[in-house]
Amino acid sequence: MQIDFTLSFEGYKWICYHQEQRFVADSLDDLDQQVKKYLSKTVTSRKVEAHFLFDFDKFPVWMRQYMSHYFNKNIVYTL
Amino acid sequence: MKQINKKWYSGMLHTEDWWSAWLGLFFFVLGLLSIWGLDAVGWIAKPKAWEFSRLVNDFSWSQLLKTTSKSYHSLHPFISLMVTYLVFLTLTSIGAYYQKLNLKKYVIGFTAIFFLTWTAWIIGHEAHLSAVDAVVKKHNYYKEFNLSWGLQLGGGASYMLALLIGLIIGNFFKKFAQKISEASKPEWFIKTGIVLLGIKLGMMVLKSAGKTFELTLAGAAAAFVAYLLFWPIVYYIGRKYFKLNRSSAAVLSSGISxxxxxxxxxxxxxxxxxxxxxxxxxxxxxxxxxxxxxILPPLYTNLAPNDPIVNGAAMGMTVKTDGADAAAGAILDELMVSKHLKQTDEKWEEGWILSAAILTKVWIDIFIGIWSFVLAVVWIKNVDNKEGKEKIPKSEIWFRFPKFVLAYLLVWVLYMLIMYFFPDVIHNAKIGGNIVQGSFRKLMFMLTFLSIGVITDFSKLKGMGRLALLYAIALFVIIAPIAYFVAYLFHHGMLPALAH
Structure with a gap:
């Protein structure tokens, strides 16, 4: 099973969205744990491949002309 | 509005990078129509050399401007300027619309930047600033205007003036700078200009294939060697002496080097x-x-006037951001060509020194996607200790790849192929090609000069203390000398072709 998450940030916090769900954490590791917890409650499949896609729209407008991508990452969760 | 890169074609309509490619390719195709005898680009305005007292005594627009091609000579020079404005405003506004910029603000900003740029461009062509005391294309403007003194800066005067006006706005008229910021896009303008420079490279191959390929390969080798030297040195100094954490040291090392x-x-x-x-x-x-x-263009011009290509390549490896590098390369090109002409009466063809600066930078831009991917793998394994748990999609290399470089290479290769397989059309193709890589490209460069000044605010250095000190030391003590040494190693002895 595959699920897409939108990744973003606000100040020093990482933020992650999936549908109506919103996760906020100080580190990406904490965010991963929150997502894992959420998936284990909501998904029946034992193996989930999560695609974290960074929303570059949160970068300052003046910087977007230099680069238009931050990062995407995939994590396989075994629930 | 989300800006997510998920598919390989993500961002094709929404990023400045892609729009540099579209705009550059459009101009390239427009120029190629001259093969069939259709001049679709000659309407663009071009500044002329003029002299202050003559203009004051008898003002006319035709002293300041002309259309680039003779087929449009019946067009009044001022109308030519307005046509140029409308065409560039329309085309870039289409790009701005798709990039989700505020169109109203963009139009206002672009209009201000366009006319300020042309003001600088025209003033920069005043004979006391630009005319060189030598014969170029059967003219010696210095003597024709009976000058008693002159700075003899060539086209460099316009570039420096545009930069100065931009810097004054960016640092002393900040509200105005903010107002026109929606159109202050030096990277978009310069990348479009670099795509058009691909035509010049195609022409350079025609003129001297060996020299051009040597320049390209030397640029790649120099950029690669410089990469391997710069990054670890700056990272080590950042960690060891400035006590930066790993992330800050890595990001700063890449930024500086x-x-x-x-x-x-x-x-x-x-x-x-x-x-x-x-x-x-x-x-x-x-x-x-x-x-x-x-600092660097006048410094290199005076320290090493006989090593133009070395200077250009060193510039490409030292000056950061494509906009600033191309701008520095263009100033260096103008200063060195003018100086050499003044001293020897021999005119180097314009564009070779600039191309040396651009080529090293383009290679560096290409490497960045691969380098980031390698770094990501190393980081996951050795720093985050997440090997096997987290995967980096290979598409990351593509998403970070500069797309304008594809257009630059495409234009270069297409131009060469047309010239090679259809030698009969060379003469006609050059008519449009010269206008696009000349007047069109120079306008994109001039827009870059002004807008790069507008977005540079020196007061932002406040509070940067440790980082700023490391940056200054790394740049002037490590990067600049090593870059010059590497450039010398790979480019020494190379000279631009002579202009006819």
């Missing part, structure tokens, strides 16, 4: 640093790029 803002964002993304780090580092890079741009 590779290609500025784009490298710092790519590296920060690769190591998953908090976005505030590349934002802070990028501010620093932009301000220092301006110092490099102001």
């Amino acid at each position: 590779i290609c500025g803002v784009s490298a710092s964002i790519a590296t920060a993304g690769a190591i998953k640093a908090k976005p505030l780090i590349p934002i802070a580092v990028s501010t620093l890079i932009l301000v220092f790029a301006m110092f490099e741009l102001l």
